[in-house]
Amino acid sequence: MTVQFDRHGRGFVVELSQCGVEGITTHWGKFISASTVTAHDLHPNQRHRLGSLGPNSDHWFRFDDGNSPMVVADTLCAHIDEAERWWANS
Template identity: 30%
Template sequence: MSLEKDKMIKSLNEIFIPELRNRNFKGSFPHFRKTENGKTNLLTFQFDRNSGGFIIELANWKETEFKTHWGKLIPLNKLTAHDLFERKRIYPNSKSEENGTESWFRYDQNKNLSVEDKFELISKNVINRIPIMEEYWNE
């Protein structure tokens, strides 16, 4: 894992993950879930292959268990957004959708900012996307 990726994860854990915990999400990086009222909301961080960026994937599951197409049963406390076919991607801004990894949350850019500022700004931008996440989870 790259040093920058480690710093990005550390910043997300310090700044964004407490916001998830306040919304009753459980799990550990990169997979989080909340099950309430018969519905499981999922959030997974996916980093690009070369590091430098990430995207957030959301999913909802309304059943009491999940069975893969090959028959494996995954308990809800282990279910991730990547297990499901129907997912929503969260981008840093609404104009970014479907433009490849260039449109992801990029921490390999903004070379003019201090390292700490760069990661903090990105983590705060993730927090700013929470209303979009909640809208999807509440569908």
């Protein structure tokens, strides 16, 4: 799981991914061990953004639109089941 913050505003995305204990080899041939791999190392079809509607869909958790950080945190927590389901089916 990675968190990427918006450099232009107050928002972030949470991306999920997973790989086996053997690590991964990128499409250009670079080996990345399981202990150092990040979600961004995997192909986009091997990761999921929490809150998105499906593959190749985007979702940002925003707190620059009047929502308090607590409301954004509650919204993020509401997606924990989504993360569990994605990992279970990947």
